[in-house]
Amino acid sequence: MTILKSLTNFFDRMVQRFLPDAFLFAVILTLAVFLMGIVFTSSTPIQMVEYWGNGFWDLLGFSMQMSLIVVTGYVLANTPIIKKWLVKISTLAKTPGQAIMLVTFIATVASLINYGFGLVVGALIAIQVAKRVQSLDYRLLVASAYSGFLVWHGGLSGSIPLLIATPDHFLEDSMGIIPVSETMFSGFNLFIVFVLVITLPFLNRLMLKSREGLEITSAKNWEADSFEDKVEEPAESLTPSDRLENSQIISLLIGLLGIAFIVYHFVTNGFDLNINIVNFTMLFLGVILHRTPRRFLASVNNAVKNVGGIIVQFPFYAGIMGMMVASGLSESMSLWFVNISTEFTYPLFTFISAGIVNFFVPSGGGQWAVQGPIMIPAGIEIGVDSAKTAMAVAWGDAWTNMIQPFWALPLLAIAGLKVRDIMGFCVIILLYSFFPIAIGLLFF
Template sequence: MKTLTDFSTRIMQRYLPDPFLFVIILTFVVFVMGLLLTPSTPVDMVVHWGEGFWDLLEFAMQMVLVLVTGYVLASSRIFKEGLRKLAGLASTPGQAIVIVTLVGLLASWINWGFGLVIGALFAKALARRITTVDYRLLIASAYSGFIVWHGGLAGSIPLTVATEGHFSEDIIGIIPTSETIFAPFNLIIVASLFITVPVLNRMMMSSKDAVTVDPSLLKDSADVKESPPKADQTPAERLENSMVLSMVTGLLGLSFILYYLITAGFNLNLNIVNFIFLFLGILFHATPKNYLASVAEAVKNAGGIIIQFPFYAGIMGMMVASGLAVEFSSWFVSLSNEMTFPLFAFLSAGIVNFFVPSGGGQWAVQAPIMLAAGQELGVSAARTSMAVAWGDAWTNMIQPFWALPALAIAGLNARDIMGFCIWVLFLSGAVIGLGLLFI
């Protein structure tokens, strides 16, 4: 395992481009495939690309808010102190790798933006304490927890189909999260990954070519002790430092959250998840000034996603309008029967995710094909939805798009961690595929 990992990290360091260049290359790849595999002309593909460029702005804003609100909550003092104390549980590099993986898995299952951020922050806390740990593997282990996000509480596909008015409601109706996120087959897959992924990450440890980091380089503005408010504050400054204002605002938000949970149950959707993390962040940061400072840092980490999302929307435009997405999905459907359909839906979603790394965007592309095929084969819409959801999460292990926030926090680039993540891809693919087949 160590030999294989050393080889894969060398390959990634040499050949993996920057994530922005990656999306540019994917754009040209999809453009050429559209010409070769569909009747589209070059002019058609350019039009599909340009017209699709801004189609996902609403969803992009929801995704950015998930990331920003998750970052703000994870960077609050109460969570920072908790991470430092939790880091004290590890005394060796091996323990650090296992613990950071478990934290990343749990946090990503709760909320994908929260998981990306808290995993990276916890990895930095561990690196400060255990200076001999391979920093690249530590961050890769934190990011590997992201594999469970689409089977968790913030999974965009299960939340979409649980939301009244979703675009497939006339076909499948409303599917409660009890049949998707909390279904026994999904919980067993999640539990299996909680066991196997930490073990794999621990096996990838190697003293050869390990990259450590100077703890002094890991300090950030959040580690600096906050200065007390000035004695002669202006009225505006008193408002900015008012704990009362934050508490009242936070409690107002929590009141609505409580009302929602009482009236709608635990049927979470993207908007309510964002709402919960937004107002918990306001409460935990205590003052508007502290909260806004954390928001400013969170927005910096979202920069890579913001600029790349329109390019992926353009790729999605080409995939959909040219018929490429239908070609990919239909080919896998043609190979399926009642038993194998969830597995092939998972594999097709993993491929499409390379070009449309957005759970909601990908669902918009694949749902009409997969849901119709699933109904014809007698596979439940809930199981079909989760198969596509897991496929979307699966290839994120080698698609650098969603690693951008964690990499920004860690001060690394994609090629530093992808050599480790590719083995997580292989392991998780086997675990999820077997789960969809036999559970």
């Protein structure tokens, strides 16, 4: 406990003092990759500028998806019935320790179902729990919610295992089609997921104990305390336009149309819980449960205040990805680890290399497009099963998300915190999680 207390407080102090705002972090990372491309590859400064500018808008669609995750999650959470359920769940926690464990567990299970769903649910349940439990460090509570995101690439929405199980994927000629029974439902992956689901709540609770005696930050100090919609009630004499804005029939009709498509989607595609259908579902449930267009739009107007960071920062990460790929930096990083690997150590070094590359290419699908063509042929040549190589890349991608602000932005926007508020705790989660992931990849 003494060691954990010292480490937790050390990293929290360092992050609070030295980690810049998430936007400045993206800017600094941009400049660092620009210089690395010039120094470590044959790229010229003009070429690096070209790579950056050409890639800058490659994540526009994804930026919109993540913005909608924040907006639709906020809107749905502010409906009366969802508020009631969130409050009911939050009552399960009576003490700060129970609160940390409850939020961690719910966020982890939700992330196993779908990564976007996990980010939203984690933030929302953290807010409700913080409102009920006194003397609770809100920063650690939100970090606990984000820690659940660690397992997403081993769960049902894992982009790499789902992609390589799909016919005609771009590496089918070299590795074939690999069913999810050999990736996300394999023994080594189930071991990693099981250990993390069980132990992360206890790890976060231990960090809470390590904070005893220190000044804590309650939710009342943060924007999350104003997580309420203020709706202007209509005047007694309604104009025709006012009647439309307050019509429950209109909301019900368009909502039922959305529900019809959701049912159609799952009937025709099975349990395909992708980010688009999650956003679609939360959007139209929000329309129905807010009951009138006026209340729905009031909630939307409040929600969009939280997406500024995503809109501005994601293009910078797209530019970073453009420089990493076009200059060959990502390929060089991957090949260095390939060259020092044996058949036994290859999954571990693939995992570590993926964790490093993820810091600069923080998109699971984008990272697989970069590393897959390098790691799969090398693994086959060494004699490593392609399913394990693919999942090593997947877990590397998920692992360093704990210290990469890219994915934390939606959750932080909802919770009303900045990246430096949680990142010190996330460093501890990163260090701990290395061991169960490494054991699963090496010995199962």
